[in-house]
Amino acid sequence: MSNGDDEPDDDAAETGGASADELETRLDEAADTLEAAETEADLDEVETTLDDVEADLEAADLPEPDEDDEDAEDPREELESRLSDLRDDLESQRGPYADDVIDILDAAQGTVTDSEWTEAGEPDAHDAVDAFLAASEEYVDHDADAGSDLDAAADALGTVADAIESADLDADEDAETIAGLLETAETLEDALEAAEVWDDLTVQEQLDVKGFYDVLTNENRKDFPAEWNAAKIHAKEGNLDIVLFALETLGSEYMEEYIIDIFYHLGSEAEPAFDVMNQRAQKRDKGPIKVLGKIGDERATETLHDFIDGDGDPALQKVTLRSLGSIGSEESVQPVANRLDADNAEIRSSAARALGMLGDTRAVAPLADVLESDESDEVRASAAWALRQIGTEDALDEAAKYTDDRAYLVQAEAEKASGA
Structure with missing residues (x-):
């Protein structure tokens, strides 16, 4: 701001004109005050001084170092460094509170x-x-x-x-x-x-504390690794909580596949593992999806229906369709029937068989259409098999129409339907 003549404003001159030596002197004084400080009020005074110096340093027109001289000192950088050090010293001297x-x-x-x-x-x-x-x-x-x-x-x-x-x-x-x-x-x-x-604790120590290895004896320790046999024995005895703990703890892909396979063969007895398997299935993991089919809990259908839409991973869709068929929820009939139009013949075949496992009579008409017009004989054979599984008079009549079909697989299913 101008005061009416060519002279600069006093405040601006005072702030903008601070030299490196002046700022250095003020920092020296602040350092002495900090060293002598005995109370929080003394420290507050030092902080105020440092704030003022920082403001004046930002406004100061200090000389720039010579770019051609690698050893040239930068007065601004040195002052900023010292200011930072004094602030650190100030904070370390405060408190405790x-x-x-x-x-x-x-x-x-x-x-x-x-x-x-x-x-x-x-x-x-x-x-x-x-x-x-x-x-x-x-x-x-x-x-x-x-x-x-x-x-x-x-x-x-x-x-x-x-x-x-x-x-x-x-x-x-x-x-x-x-x-x-x-x-x-x-x-x-x-x-x-x-x-x-x-x-x-190490993984082995955690398992040991939980009693995972307690079922092992000199006679049954021969299987390797020990975790393999311990998991099998606990599952056989119905101690699924500790088997699930091992699944979450071991972190080995081999042991994970092995334990999931244990649950698969337990069938509906693996019900205590449902929540863990359902959570893992949400990551599109095929092993847990198979286990959910064996458990047969209808709560899994909401998760599994999402995996059969579109033309994504065919292997995932086939596994999921089989599991939905095994679970047998009537809520799955329409989502599964929709896959009879899939581009992939293997998916269409799996969908047809899943409908047969579901056993719902609403599937008779779409299965009859597949049997009549699908370009793949394997898919048509699956549709005929599914109609036999539904087993109503209408379903058997539709399948029995093809006893002299061109495809042996379809013909075989039709003859069984006719005999039924």
Whole structure:
């Protein structure tokens, strides 16, 4: 801004005209003040000074370093670096504050309640809270009690945090109290970190703690790997929860395929595995989709119907169609029948057979159309087979029309229908 003549505004001249030496001097003074600071008010004064220096540095017209001289110093860069260092020193000299303690206790509450403790780690975590409660009583009044379980222990930490907040501790006047509380809180933090959680164990240790290997004896340990035989024995004894735990824990593709195959052969007895298999099936994993068909739970149809639309992965569609046929939900009749028009003959054939497994009479007409006009004899044979599975008089009559068909597979199915 101009004041009416050619002279610059005083404020602008004062700010814009700061030299590197002047700014350096002010930073020296701020450093001396910081070293002598004893209270939060002193530190606030230093922060204000640094803010002013930063503003003046941004506005200062400082000389640029000589681009042709690699060793040339950049005064702005040096001042900015020193300013940053002083801010770091300022922050390290502040506090501690009561809020620092409360933040640690809030985090510790989450650790206590959310961690998956081992059998050994749980009592260690509880003891750590007990020790903190006893030590913190020296600095703040509270009636917190860790009780007998970790939920009560977590609540107790919240009680202490509330007591600290209510005490309204001052960073200057109550510095020793805050420092003592901070030390006890950090000790709690370290003790909880040291207590054992599941992630600290190896996979084999986790399985061992769960009793996965307990079913193995000298006689049945001969199968390799040991997990292979243990999973088979647990499944046979109906201990599917521990088999599912092994499935989620082992992380081996070989063991995953093996355990899923175990569930497949269990058939409807694998019902306890439904949720896990349904979740895995949503990733278009063919193994779990096959298991869902064997379990036969109609809840799976909502997931599986999505996998037979369009002309995507033919292998996935065929597996899904077979599973839908095995589940036998009437809700699947129309979605499956829609696949009789698929471009891929194998998918059309699988859809026809799935309709036969579903056994719904609504499928008789579309199957009869396929038997009459589909260009693939294999698909037509599947349609004839499906009509036989439905087994009503109308269905058998439609299939029996083709006893002298050109294709042997169709003819064979028609003769069986005629005999029925």
